[in-house]
Amino acid sequence: MKYHHVITGKFIKRVNRFLAHVWLEGAEQIVHVKNTGRLKELLIPGAEVLLEQSGNPERKTPFSLIGVYKGETLVNIDSQVPNPVVYEALTTGAVREIGPAEHVRKEVKYGNSRFDLYYETKSKKGFIEVKGVTLEKEGVALFPDAPTVRGTRHIYEMMEAVENGYQGTILFLIQMIGVHCFTPHSEMDPEFANALRVASQRGVQLLAYDSIVTTNDIVIGKPVEVRL
Structure with missing residues (x-):
């Protein structure tokens, strides 16, 4: 972008x-x-x-x-950036765990939910919820930086989509380069962190990517280890 x-x-x-x-x-x-x-x-x-x-x-x-x-x-720190950056990455195949998407739509309603992205590839279809990450401590990226009831709700909604046959992904876009891992900020929001662990056990794919940020551009970078 x-x-x-x-x-x-x-x-x-x-x-x-x-x-x-x-x-x-x-x-x-x-x-x-x-x-x-x-x-x-x-x-x-x-x-x-x-x-x-x-x-x-x-x-x-x-x-x-x-x-x-x-x-x-x-x-x-632009909170409007993560969704279009991941959208572009999906269309170019830069999200390695998903691969090139033939069809991508934004803000798609599913049941009582609305997910950031919907995609279809040759072999699968699924939803992605994107979370922008700006908090970093000693090389560790953390989310959230404030309690988020809405974010926790998104996790449980994604579990429901997976149960109904979709691939469900929560992708944390770290809006910087130089971190070595991502982890949920349990101290800030223990309910969000716990929901993320449950989601991982129930088939929701958890991904984290860093970003290449310049003074006038931001694009998705490389995968970052997710530690729960």
Whole structure:
């Protein structure tokens, strides 16, 4: 996925889930934050950030915060990125465990559920729920960074799809490079972590991939070990 009109700034403070103050082009400006997660380990005063300029002159906040440098590592924080990145990866066969998909659809309703992606290959059909990961500690990627009742519900819904003959996958897209494994953040949300372990035992495929992130692009990288 490509960005356009990206510039750098310095993070000052976060006002709420949606807005932050950034030092940009010689002045303090209010910008939109494209991630409602906590991001406490990333959005610290003085951090170098990436911002995309909107092409809409009617917007009250002309810039959106899309990336943060954590040391020398660039972390994409755009919560709208994971789905299109995985969609593109499916169409090109970059998700090795699934292979090239002949047919991919977004936001597909199934029963009382709505999954991020539906795909068909020559031998199988299935659903994928995509989770973007921005939290990293000592080389370990963690999800979630805040309790997620909705995320836990998605896991049980995916188990139901598997029971009904579909391949079910939960794919954690780690929005950075340089981690050596992924694990559920049990301390933050024990119910989510437990549901993930149950899902693994009941046939849901758990995958994690890192990402190649540049100042104006993000694409899927390589598989990362999932540790439960």
